[in-house]
Amino acid sequence: MNRRELIRNLATGSVALFVVPAVLTSCAKDDPDPDPNPNPNPGVLTIDLTNAKYGSLVPDGGFYVDQGVIVIxxxxxxxxxxxxxxxxxxxxSYNHGNGNLPCPCHGSIFSTTGSVLHGPANSPLAKYVVVQEGDILTIVH
Ligand code: FES
Incomplete structure (x- = not known):
């Protein structure tokens, strides 16, 4: 089909039968945005210490927060x-100088075991096991 034939066919509507359905199916407004990086294992945090994303964890006193978990x-x-x-x-967060976890909102402070050092919080933070194999950390939470 050359350009002249395409214009003639558009005018008569015969091409529209093929174009309109493609446009309608590709622009549905209610489609959720796909997660570009879905977590394949919710509840499992895997950290590769060689990945720059986790660079804050490399120095002593560094920490990283993801999935409601703080790794220190x-x-x-x-x-x-x-x-x-x-x-x-x-x-x-983590205060390496004091070796504790302060909360910025109302001043609670937790120890590295999760226990409450200072209220108003009165329940400990949950603590999780960290399994290290080489540069890979795995935390089930
Ligand atoms: S929310 Fe942490 S002290 Fe209130």
Whole structure:
């Protein structure tokens, strides 16, 4: 089909039968955006220490937060706890100088075992086992 024939066919509507369905099916507004990086194992956090994404974990005192888990390089190894404060759900961080996990919202402080050092939180953070095989950390949470 040359250009002249295409224009003539468009005018008569015979090409529209093929074009319109393709346009309608490719632009559905309610389609959810696909997750570009879906987690194949929810509840399992796998960290490759050679991946720059996890570079914050390499130095002593570094930490990384993902999937509601804070993974910490204490200098003596890696530990993992829930990153969700048990008071009202803010995200805790790690203070290497003090060796504890402060919550920025209302001042709760947790130890590296997850126990409450300072309220208002009164329940400990969940602690998870970290399995290290070479440069790979696996945490089931
Ligand atoms: S949410 Fe952490 S102290 Fe309140």
């Amino acid at each position: 390089n204490t200098g003596d190894g890696f530990i993992a706890l829930s990153s969700v404060c048990t008071h009202q759900g803010c995200r805790v």
